[in-house]
Amino acid sequence: MNALPPNSTIGIVGGGQLGRMSAMAAARLGYRCHILTPEADSPASQVSAGVTLGDYEDEAALRAFAAAVDVITFEFENVSAKGLELLASLKPVRPGPDVLRISQDRVVEKSFLNGAGAPTAPWRAVDSLAALETAVGELGLPSILKTARGGYDGKGQVMLRAPEDLAAAFAELGAEALVLEGFVNFACEISVVVARGLDGETVAFDVVENQHRDHILDLTLAPARIGADLALEAQDLARNVAEKLGLVGLLAVEMFVTSKGGVVVNEIAPRPHNSGHWTIDACPASQFEMHVRAVAGLPLPEASRHSDAVMKNLVGEAECAMWPEIMATPGLIGHLYGKAEARAGRKMGHVTRLFPRGALPGPFGVAAALRPL
Numbered sequence: 001m002n003a004l005p006p007n008s009t010i011g012i013v014g015g016g017q018l019g020r021m022s023a024m025a026a027a028r029l030g031y032r033c034h035i036l037t038p039e040a041d042s043p044a045s046q047v048s049a050g051v052t053l054g055d056y057e058d059e060a061a062l063r064a065f066a067a068a069v070d071v072i073t074f075e076f077e078n079v080s081a082k083g084l085e086l087l088a089s090l091k092p093v094r095p096g097p098d099v100l101r102i103s104q105d106r107v108v109e110k111s112f113l114n115g116a117g118a119p120t121a122p123w124r125a126v127d128s129l130a131a132l133e134t135a136v137g138e139l140g141l142p143s144i145l146k147t148a149r150g151g152y153d154g155k156g157q158v159m160l161r162a163p164e165d166l167a168a169a170f171a172e173l174g175a176e177a178l179v180l181e182g183f184v185n186f187a188c189e190i191s192v193v194v195a196r197g198l199d200g201e202t203v204a205f206d207v208v209e210n211q212h213r214d215h216i217l218d219l220t221l222a223p224a225r226i227g228a229d230l231a232l233e234a235q236d237l238a239r240n241v242a243e244k245l246g247l248v249g250l251l252a253v254e255m256f257v258t259s260k261g262g263v264v265v266n267e268i269a270p271r272p273h274n275s276g277h278w279t280i281d282a283c284p285a286s287q288f289e290m291h292v293r294a295v296a297g298l299p300l301p302e303a304s305r306h307s308d309a310v311m312k313n314l315v316g317e318a319e320c321a322m323w324p325e326i327m328a329t330p331g332l333i334g335h336l337y338g339k340a341e342a343r344a345g346r347k348m349g350h351v352t353r354l355f356p357r358g359a360l361p362g363p364f365g366v367a368a369a370l371r372p373l
């Protein structure tokens with residue numbers, strides 16, 4: 001396995017916080033990062049050696065970016081597969097364009113997952129109101145209508161509760177390819193971040209529990225409060241998906257724990273994930289270090305944790321405004337992403353609190369531990 005030598009340059013497509021934290025991990029390992037983003041002063045370019053300012057579809061920008069780097073990865077999935085294919089013809093792209101193409105489209109993703117033996121909620125591809133009516137007839141109500149492409153943080157999805165909801169939901173989303181998903185009556189939401197190296201070895205971080213507010217991740221509890229057997233099942237499932245994808249890099253697998261105690265996959269993301277931010281403070285090698293190591297062809301260490309952790313996102317202006325208090329509170333570990341403007345729903349930073357292994361507090365203790373938030 002040919003590891004990228006120190007001082008080489010890793011190109012990151014996308015300028016957000018995932019790129020920022022990947023670049024910070026890369027710097028510690030002696031690499032430089034170069035960012036492709038249309039945004040001036042992006043979170044990732046603030047901490048990187050170089051930036052190509054340009055659109056993800058702009059061939060000249062893509063070529064200039066590729067010329068400046070030794071290997072390419074991405075932190076952002078809504079890059080056109082065509083753009084990534086051009087990059088892949090110029091430099092190694094890890095994970096490759098095929099992996100991105102699968103994760104970009106819920107229909108392709110769910111077909112792939114089911115083919116790989118990973119259970120999902122029952123689903124149907126929908127391209128007309130008639131098809132939606134048939135699909136609802138088969139899957140029942142409630143169910144969730146989602147755009148196949150481009151959705152995130154609950155955007156591009158509508159809950160269907162009654163037969164009268166169908167026409168309005170289709171009118172709202174129907175300009176695009178859609179997926180109808182049966183509603184999963186979940187006990188909790190969990191995720192697993194797995195890294196897969198150039199040599200095919202995989203390592204999986206501990207399973208975590210995710211709590212959302214307004215469709216945006218609010219809290220991650222590490223480890224998830226689930227049984228050991230279920231945790232192993234979830235990790236094995238995530239490793240298996242990474243292997244079947246032939247992925248080199250990082251894969252986050254979001255799952256529901258059903259009321260019957262099984263797991264079904266909600267979605268996958270072939271990049272660092274918000275539910276893995278706790279690993280920066282609670283693990284010897286974070287998800288970002290694993291990402292960099294995999295992309296650079298370095299060996300992957302164990303994905304072990306030295307502490308339990310609670311991670312809280314700082315979303316929007318109100319939570320961001322608590323920064324001075326967060327900084328003044330012993331035990332809170334703060335991370336800010338360098339975004340100038342705190343728009344509603346925007347992830348501005350996160351806070352982690354560590355606990356000795358086995359000492360993760362219950363729900364009321366979590367709130368107390370995160371005071372003043």
Ligand code: AMP
Nearest residue numbers: 121144152153154181182183184266267
């Ligand atoms: P997504 O954008 O697919 O990650 O969905 C955002 C959130 O909506 C998830 O984290 C769940 O809380 C909820 N959700 C999505 N799909 C389903 C489903 N099939 N059944 C129940 N809840 C869902």
